[in-house]
Amino acid sequence: MILSDDMLLRAEKPGRYIGNEINMAEKDVSRISVRFAFCFPDVYEVGMSHLGAQILYFYINEREDTYCERVYAPWPDMEAEMRAAGTALFALETGDPVKVFDFMGFTLQYELSYTNVVNMLDLAGIPLLAAERGEGCPIVCAGGPCVVNPEPLADFIDFFYIGEGEAGLNDILDFYAAHKADGGGRRAFLRRIARERGVYVPSLYTVTYDADGLIESFAPIADDIPARIKKCYVKDFNVSYFPGKVLTPLIEIVQDRAVVEIFRGCIHGCRFCQAGYIYRPVRERGIEAIRSQAEQILSSSGHEEISMLSLSASDYSNCGGLINTLAERLTPRHINVSLPSLRIDRLSLELMSKAGEIRRSGLTFAPEAGSQRMRDVINKGITETDILNGAKMAFESGWSKIKLYFMLGLPSETDDDVMAIPRLAERVVGQYYSLPKNQRSQPLNINLSASCFVPKPFTPFQWASQDVYGFMEKQRLIKKTLTKKQIKFNYHDAGQSIIEALLARGDRRQGRVLLDVWRRGAKFEGWSEFFNYDLWTRALENTGLSLDFYTARQRRYDEILPWDHIDINITKMFLIREMEKAKHAEVTPNCREGCAGCGFIKTDRGCADE
Amino acid sequence: MSRVLLLFAKTDKARFIGHLDLIRVFQRAINRANLPAAYSGGFNPHQKLAFAVPLALGMDGRNEAAELELTGDSVSAADIMDRLNAAMPKGLLIHAARFMEGNEESAAALAVAACYEMRARPPDNLAEKVRELIARKSVVISKKTKNGVMDTDIRPDIVSLEVFDDTLRAVLSAGGQRGLRPDLLAGALGVSICQVTRVNVYKTVNGVFKPLFYTF
Ligand code: SF4
Numbered sequence: 001m002i003l004s005d006d007m008l009l010r011a012e013k014p015g016r017y018i019g020n021e022i023n024m025a026e027k028d029v030s031r032i033s034v035r036f037a038f039c040f041p042d043v044y045e046v047g048m049s050h051l052g053a054q055i056l057y058f059y060i061n062e063r064e065d066t067y068c069e070r071v072y073a074p075w076p077d078m079e080a081e082m083r084a085a086g087t088a089l090f091a092l093e094t095g096d097p098v099k100v101f102d103f104m105g106f107t108l109q110y111e112l113s114y115t116n117v118v119n120m121l122d123l124a125g126i127p128l129l130a131a132e133r134g135e136g137c138p139i140v141c142a143g144g145p146c147v148v149n150p151e152p153l154a155d156f157i158d159f160f161y162i163g164e165g166e167a168g169l170n171d172i173l174d175f176y177a178a179h180k181a182d183g184g185g186r187r188a189f190l191r192r193i194a195r196e197r198g199v200y201v202p203s204l205y206t207v208t209y210d211a212d213g214l215i216e217s218f219a220p221i222a223d224d225i226p227a228r229i230k231k232c233y234v235k236d237f238n239v240s241y242f243p244g245k246v247l248t249p250l251i252e253i254v255q256d257r258a259v260v261e262i263f264r265g266c267i268h269g270c271r272f273c274q275a276g277y278i279y280r281p282v283r284e285r286g287i288e289a290i291r292s293q294a295e296q297i298l299s300s301s302g303h304e305e306i307s308m309l310s311l312s313a314s315d316y317s318n319c320g321g322l323i324n325t326l327a328e329r330l331t332p333r334h335i336n337v338s339l340p341s342l343r344i345d346r347l348s349l350e351l352m353s354k355a356g357e358i359r360r361s362g363l364t365f366a367p368e369a370g371s372q373r374m375r376d377v378i379n380k381g382i383t384e385t386d387i388l389n390g391a392k393m394a395f396e397s398g399w400s401k402i403k404l405y406f407m408l409g410l411p412s413e414t415d416d417d418v419m420a421i422p423r424l425a426e427r428v429v430g431q432y433y434s435l436p437k438n439q440r441s442q443p444l445n446i447n448l449s450a451s452c453f454v455p456k457p458f459t460p461f462q463w464a465s466q467d468v469y470g471f472m473e474k475q476r477l478i479k480k481t482l483t484k485k486q487i488k489f490n491y492h493d494a495g496q497s498i499i500e501a502l503l504a505r506g507d508r509r510q511g512r513v514l515l516d517v518w519r520r521g522a523k524f525e526g527w528s529e530f531f532n533y534d535l536w537t538r539a540l541e542n543t544g545l546s547l548d549f550y551t552a553r554q555r556r557y558d559e560i561l562p563w564d565h566i567d568i569n570i571t572k573m574f575l576i577r578e579m580e581k582a583k584h585a586e587v588t589p590n591c592r593e594g595c596a597g598c599g600f601i602k603t604d605r606g607c608a609d610e
Numbered sequence: 611m612s613r614v615l616l617l618f619a620k621t622d623k624a625r626f627i628g629h630l631d632l633i634r635v636f637q638r639a640i641n642r643a644n645l646p647a648a649y650s651g652g653f654n655p656h657q658k659l660a661f662a663v664p665l666a667l668g669m670d671g672r673n674e675a676a677e678l679e680l681t682g683d684s685v686s687a688a689d690i691m692d693r694l695n696a697a698m699p700k701g702l703l704i705h706a707a708r709f710m711e712g713n714e715e716s717a718a719a720l721a722v723a724a725c726y727e728m729r730a731r732p733p734d735n736l737a738e739k740v741r742e743l744i745a746r747k748s749v750v751i752s753k754k755t756k757n758g759v760m761d762t763d764i765r766p767d768i769v770s771l772e773v774f775d776d777t778l779r780a781v782l783s784a785g786g787q788r789g790l791r792p793d794l795l796a797g798a799l800g801v802s803i804c805q806v807t808r809v810n811v812y813k814t815v816n817g818v819f820k821p822l823f824y825t826f
Contacts, residue, residue, distance in 0.1 A: 005804065009668045014626040020699050022638070248638060250624075250699055251631045302638030302697070334649055 002095040007081045015251030016044035019092030022248035023300060025061040029094060034066040034177055035101040037091050041116035044072040049255035051309060053107055056165045058243030065177050069093035073116045089123040098124040104138040108146035111503035112526035114153060118518040130158050130203060135185055148278050149457040149563035152503050154202035155511030159190055162566055163198045163231035166241040194225050198232035207508055213549060215560040228567040237283035242293055245300035257305035258297045260290055266311040267591040271379045271582050274456035275311055277570050281600050281607035287322050305336040314343040323351045344390035349397050362401035363394050369410060370420030376585040377412055392431045400442035408474045409453040409467030418474045422481040429484050449490040452497035456504050457563045458570055460578035463555040466501045495533035501551045507562035512543040569609045571599040611648060612683040614690055615717060617706040617823040620671040624701025629664040643693035648679040662717035662822055663784050663811055670807040675717045675822050717822055720813035721785030723769055726792045728806040733776035739799050740773050751798050764790050
């Protein structure tokens with residue numbers, strides 16, 4: 001073992017650093033030509049819970065010439081041990097230092113993990129800046145949802161992979177294996193793959209800024225480099241790669257259950273939701289494929305719970321049929337089927353009780369906004385009646401713990417809209433007390449949570465100003481208005497959402513801020529106990545960049561946005577149309593009701609890019 | 611219904627699996643091995659699986675015992691062992707399995723003591739320290755309990771204590787009634803210890819310690 005017993009026993013959770021999970025890939029390194037370190041810039045229990053990372057791990061390991069190993073960010077206690085002992089960042093499978101690998105591949109799931117990317121490069125002993133890396137250094141790449149705006153990390157990453165890994169990563173690895181066998185260098189390799197779909201090599205593009213700090217031009221340095229990078233995606237979800245097994249951890253992780261993805265994409269176009277646009281088009285998996293995958297994963301993992309993953313389970317075209325099929329097979333085996341992200345209505349409540357969903361765990365409603373006007377602005381297709389009816393039915397079926405999710409600071413939000421949030425929560429309480437007393441055996445428990453809105457690239461709100469100066473007052477307003485003791489109000493530090501917004505819509509100049517803030521000790525910024533807003537203000541001051549420019553500033557439609565060269569097949573015209581409709585609180589029907597012309601082409605067999 | 615007693619070792623990387631996690635690891639191995647596990651009734655059914663004496667994180671265990679209930683006896687003990695071993699992570703190895711008698715007491719109820727081996731560092735005057743401790747009639751330490759810190763006499767919990775070079779071999783009380791952790795013993799001795807191994811867990815048969823697993 002690379003870490004001594006003493007180091008492990010002093011750590012809060014030694015199980016994070018030992019690997020050895022069920023289904024871990026084991027290969028003879030001497031017969032491997034490509035070594036890939038798959039890096040998750042967060043702690044083990046978070047990284048291991050991520051389905052996409054698990055799929056890619058097995059996808060890459062299907063290759064005989066490649067060994068994909070895993071690396072998670074060591075928790076600060078272990079980081080201190082490693083730095084003191086001079087132990088470099090290592091991969092869990094072999095314990096070998098990341099430095100000797102061919103690739104270091106980061107998955108970027110949330111912006112606040114960016115400082116961990118920098119920290120992991122440092123712990124690995126690899127030059128932080130792409131420009132300073134030479135031959136013999138791993139090629140540092142990154143993928144995941146955040147790379148739809150790769151610019152803030154452009155200085156650190158050799159190439160980005162835009163889109164779904166299982167749709168094209170193999171081609172890149174093929175190029176690399178051949179290139180390495182020919183003795184080719186890293187620059188030539190990057191230059192070669194820059195022409196491939198989904199690949200963005202930031203060093204091959206130059207950007208200039210005008211006097212106001214806006215982007216003046218953004219262009220490739222040569223004619224053979226594409227001006228726009230098209231994302232890769234899986235076309236047929238029934239035949240796309242699926243491993244049939246999962247890494248089963250030896251210690252408890254955040255999502256400690258088996259997971260099957262039932263469809264990717266979302267038919268709704270909620271205007272704040274980045275996932276709703278970047279994962280388009282909707283691709284469903286058939287019931288038979290889901291059933292077979294569920295059984296394979298369960299028998300190879302031994303899990304006692306399986307969760308159906310999607311952005312909105314109720315939109316699966318035959319949700320009832322799916323649950324019946326699964327419950328029939330799995331309930332006798334004491335396996336729970338869980339259905340997160342359901343819209344709460346009669347059908348879903350019935351489904352949940354059929355699937356054996358435990359009532360104690362509580363139900364989640366996500367109205368996102370309190371007033372109907374605001375819900376129309378964000379194109380959230382539910383009404384107050386839907387919510388109140390859903391709550392009533394849930395209470396009638398025995399639930400008494402309810403979570404309500406809202407966002408604060410949405411574009412055009414007024415105090416009236418804010419006040420509508422506690423009002424709606426109190427009406428939900430009213431629904432409970434409208435029940436006869438004998439149906440109210442459990443104490444009512446409403447958890448009202450309000451997060452701060454972060455405008456994201458590739459949403460109609462990508463031009464919007466973030467309400468940085470309004471958040472605190474709005475939180476106070478809600479707190480002041482709430483009188484019922486059954487409602488617990490949860491709100492978050494606005495600082496984290498402001499920095500998330502800074503990075504989400506940042507440009508290349510953020511590289512300097514990231515470097516500076518990392519030097520000041522920033523890491524695990526997604527964890528409120530480690531997040532430190534002051535470090536960011538100081539880093540911004542030191543680098544001469546304005547926070548407001550990136551967060552509070554309203555963009556113009558004709559501005560060159562930092563992510564304009566990324567093509568996820570959603571047109572700017574469509575996003576502008578949606579933004580304009582938002583201004584008039586005009587809703588857009590979902591993709592099943594009608595096509596809003598987002599950029600894909602609708603056919604009878606779903607939507608496609610060609 | 612049948613009850614199976616498993617004798618297993620927990621070594622190498624598996625040492626870093628804590629007790630609660632170990633339960634989950636066993637449950638999943640049982641599922642992967644496709645054994646007909648019996649489930650408790652109630653709201654949240656779980657497998658009927660119990661460990662004799664929890665093993666502390668970081669410790670090696672050579673002869674640990676766990677009890678598992680199955681819905682029938684269609685699978686032989688040897689098969690149970692082989693199937694579980696195929697499903698276990700590295701570092702967990704079942705070396706024996708047997709069906710329990712109908713009226714046999716549970717392993718957890720029978721366990722009274724355990725034998726530990728550990729290295730002391732620095733080993734200076736180890737033998738002398740041990741001699742001095744053994745000679746005492748009572749060894750009072752303050753021990754954290756549910757009701758706060760309490761002074762406890764641990765002398766009755768030290769059954770035997772021997773030294774070989776820098777290695778300590780201790781038989782200490784363990785199990786449901788009372789128990790003494792090796793690190794508390796080390797504290798009383800004034801030494802620090804590493805590489806702790808629980809060599810065996812005992813029950814008493816006619817006043818004599820016998821390994822928990824065996825019926826003789
Ligand atoms: S092409 Fe039309 S139906 Fe398809 S995803 Fe875009 S808006 Fe929806």
